[in-house]
Amino acid sequence: MPRARPQCENYQVTVRKTAHAPIKRGTLKHIRYSVIIVGLGAIGSYLAGELTARGYSVLGLEQYAPVHDRGGYSGESRLFRMAYHEGAEYVPLLKYSRNYFIDLDTRHPAKLFHQTGALTIGHPNGAGLIGVQDSINNFHIDFEAYDAEELRRRYPQHADITDEIGILDKQGGVLYSDAIVHQMQQEAKAAGAELYTHEEVVGFEETARGVKVRTVRDTYKTDHLIVCAGVWSKTLMPELEPYVSIVPISLGWYITNGVTDYAPSSFPGFIRESNGSHLYGFPCLDGMTVKVGNVGNRSEVPTPRELPPRASGPALREPAQLVTRYLKGVTDGPARHSMHMDLFSQDHRPIIDRLSGRIIVATAFSGHGFKLTPALGRAIADLVEDQEPAFSLQNFNLSRFFEPSA
Template sequence: MSRYDLIVIGAGGFGTSAAYYAAKRGKKVLVLEQFERGHRRGSSHGESSIIRKAYFEHPDSIPLLQQGYKLWVKLEEISQRELISPCGLMLAGSPESNAIAGTRSASQTHGLDLEDISETDLEDRFPGFNIPDGYDVVYEVDGGVLHVEDCVDVLTSLAEKRGVEFQWNEAVTHWESDGDQVKVWTKETTFEADALIITAGAWSPKLLANIENFPRLDVLRKLMFWFPVTSDAYDFSMGSSGFLFDMPYGEFYGFPCLDGQVIKVCQHSDGDPVTDPNELDTQLYAEDLEPVAKFLQEVMPDVEVTPESHSAYMYTISPDQQFIVDQHPSYQNVAFGAGFSGHGFEFASILGKVLSDLAIDYETELPIDFLRLQRFS
């Protein structure tokens, strides 16, 4: 039987990051992933993800995010690959909406670079957008696009270079710990290690089922769409930014058009419950498209409302829509990260580091108390 310092379950954004940072500390690490390398059946997919610093969802997370941003830049330097495309982020909503009031408050508290866009500047600054009457618009200078698959690929490759062993198509069925050692079972094999990290995305509830009163995680089916554009108003090369709109019928976000042909626009709010993540329905239905098409018709007139392509992935939502990152309450050598609630990817760099600290040292110097399990007790 093979022995490791650390086993990581799941090779998405968080698992690959945790494995890399543990290996950087000289640990012998095994990652067990149920699917093949580069699969697209979880959450760390879809080409692009928003990265920003004025995090209105929880201002306590901004110091973490600032460190996470630096780690992504460091990973770019080491790998010589572009992971972030800086382009800014425009946010629009009613003055009291979270997107506006929350972003303003987070920026003020943490001294972030946020511009208020006056009505007269809108046309010049954001051509191709019809801003609804009564909406405020702010622009976060540090916003950008994080290239999701590239991030996971870079983390995987750098981890491999540091000696991490990845076993693909190896689904973990169950695990046990006595607080000092763990045993992890797949269909064919048993693995042993000193510590375990569980980063299983939408599959987390099953692997964390032995935590008493673990908060309910809701898995939602989320669609991403790529729509043809009819002008260059949204082009990255023309200085177009990412965007997030808080509309009365939902929250919508998107990215600058990267290839001059299609633009990615999605709905952040809502989503159908997924009962079994292995059976995610990836087919497109008319009702999936309705809210996004309505948004495009109202706000983005130079975008066609019939998508050129779509993909379906999963959000894993915690009760307060914040991440849950902690040690297992019964086993100090088991750490987990779950419930990233559709907005966690940008934290994968820094929280991977946190998870490796928790599994190796049983503590971390980074400020994560607001993410711990005890907030639900």
């Protein structure tokens, strides 16, 4: 049965007491902001800069440090792909985002975007390769295609190539996600945004004159509220519960033997779908290790606080077995690994919607939000201004999960 559209009036959650010392900002209840952003991950940090540049007074609230290990962006790096197997509809957004990342890279002293290309390996009739080819055909993306023999010759780092083929998306690469979020925050602050960290939001309430946002320290008033709190969106907005789930993501760093060439100039970031497994990985960025993850054993957790601190059992063993099988010259277990999490919607599309005249939710980016951040952030900023979004958000509305109430 279709569900009724959730009503957005008064959200209140129970939180644990924080252990950190209070920051002496004084009471700020008299200050009213044009926009308050809850969550300073990739989308929140981008929006803080974008909306400040558009002339809005912006307050960003983050419960942890400015950059931390619990965000959807966490884990050092992310693949960027233009030939997108998730759907050709995303390609215009990816084109815009790629230009933004290139521009950001030129403004930063360290490398933020390694344009290594992005290699997809799989069977010709596999869903991943079909999706990649569809994006290429619809948008004339620059690519190279390899049969199994050529794939083995060009990229000898990949093992157990049988009847797979490879497609190199020449506009793909690797993004330093943690560093990019930091840079976006720095630019937002330089433009005039106020970003408060270690300040958890406990609830918000829409009134006739705006929105009141309550934190563990204070109450703030705003004309517009954007909730982009990642996995914590589910806690702040229980109405999302039926449509989203918190998914753990385990990443491992494997030491190379120093002989097999995993440098960015020789080894592009990759996705591989072989024999029912889905592996993705990155070139050696630190001179010692390659980072690899796999899509598997992703049993959801009820709340963010229940994310296990370490992978164990099959969640640790199976990725290591796949790495040993499909990559040459790396250790048979990770030298280090980390656990992260992201919020996934039922259909693995983002949830971006206006819940009322003043409240926008932007969450559940479902494992592919980081690379889309600049385009989606621009469209959300347009939504705040009651403009037609630069990129359509229609497919991301909550209404896709239910019929509107009569």
